[in-house]
Amino acid sequence: MNSSRVETMNHFPAVEAEEERAMIKNSQPRLTDSLIRRRRFFQKVLFQLFRSAAGINGIVLLVVVFYLVYNGWSAITWTFLTQAPTQMMTKGGIFPCIVGTFLLGVGALTVAFPIGVASAIYINEYAHPGKVLRIIRLGISNLAGVPSVVFGLFGLAFFVIYLKMGVSLLAGALTLGAMSLPVIIGSSEEALKAVPNTYREASLALGATKWQTIWKVVLPSAFPGILTGGILGLSRAAGETAPIMFTAAVFFTPRLPQSVFDEVMALPYHIYVLATAGTEIEATRHLQYGTALVLIFLVLGLNLLAIIWRARLRKKMR
């Protein structure tokens, strides 16, 4: 369906030109000629405008990434990646932040992935269109729109204070999990939708129950697609700062977290504090660039992985 559509699209200019040529032959040549030229010119100008708008987006991404790579490259050494900060944060590395971000991301995913996939299964396999489904969808779309700082406040009030978890890895992971839930539900739903209905019908016709069909037929064929959703959720959780500011992250801890109730250091928060609140903002500039570069590599790398994986899946499906 996709490719045929594109072909018709490409025919348009040709069809147009033919029609116009016919028109010029048949009716008053001069008037139509100038009119067509004007319309053509207008089209050219506006199309160029649209094209440059698209170009600007690409350029911005490239500029940001290249600028950070250019400035941060020299900061990234083996020591930088594997050592803790030393000398009042002005020297040393970011190892504890990498560990913290990794743990927060994995923790968030452990909570959000099963819940997200199960929600998507209900929505796509069990639910019938109606009020209940409408409420669930409204809940998901509104959850996706909640500002990240509000998630932070919620995490502080609920996990940190009400459930008495304190500022901890656990509280941060749960907050991030709540935040990345809509992302995971969305991608899992898309993956489930892509499973052809004939699979389900064949399984049911063989006498399998609905659950058996989902577990043995639908989920295995949707699994790779669901996994891309997990990767996107992980990258979202790893890159966010505001939700962990009050729930999990601290500027400095002398040791790596020993339990889920310990505070952690995290990459995004590290960048923020070094760039704004440090006593020697200029002196740590190269550390900031380095940390930003590591975070970008992590987040964009995960996304790129998901995008490539999905593109391959779509090709296979066809």
Next chain:
Amino acid sequence: MVISRQLKEKGMRSFFFLIAFASVAILLAITIFLFREGIPIFNLVSVKDFLFGIYWYPTAEPPDFGIFPLIIASVSVTLLSACISIPLGVMTAIYLAEIAGPRTRELAKPIVELLAALPSVVIGFFGMVVVAPILQNTFNIPVGLNLFNASLMLAFMSIPTICSISEDAIYSVPNALREASLALGATHLETILRVVIPAAISGICTAVILGMSRAIGETMVVLMVAGGAAMMPSSIFDPVRPMPGSIAAEMAEAPFRGNHYYALFATGMVLFIFTLVFNLIADHMSHKYRQVGDATL
């Protein structure tokens, strides 16, 4: 045997049903806990004084809790960023859906997605160390961290949202409409402007609203590049302190369950209501004004 199978089926069904309500439950919990921690401030100041008071000096003695400057800052930053992001986002969407060849499209869509994935703290950092000095020098202003800089950075955070949703809407306009228009002698451009876009307008509006909702709630960017002065801005080069930035900056130093703490939660409530309204409008539009064709928004 059959009975137990049926029972198990029913059990699974209710199990998934319960889990599917997790999102709704979390949303409810967010509402409850925001209000629980935010409402007590209204024992001290009235709702009207809180929303429309123009002085925000939470640590002064006696303190002033008026968040009007913060609301104005949020709204102005969002509107200014919308002036940049709506044209750019929608034009990019039109280009990708209607003009670009399949190859360009395949290359450009991931780029837009990657732009959406850039961590906000990195955009904020970029705004601080790169854009601020440039603005300072070009416009000859005392501070580079201001309303304009924040709007610029926010625009690039909301473009991907606007672009990808409106691209979906435009792309799913049925081809028959385009063909009919072209058959009547309209040029490609006229077809786009007079047929395709009107047909997709509800999707485009949804995209714009969601993009603006993302901009008003975005925290790290405004925290790092908006300048942080809780005053009414008089020009676009004034430093401002939008709501999310204020919450993020002050929460750490606000005494636990003190008035400042309650006031920040109440600010969070206001912000939450803002975005909730945006999202409900977007949802309403995409359901009520179902667009022609089989768009799935």
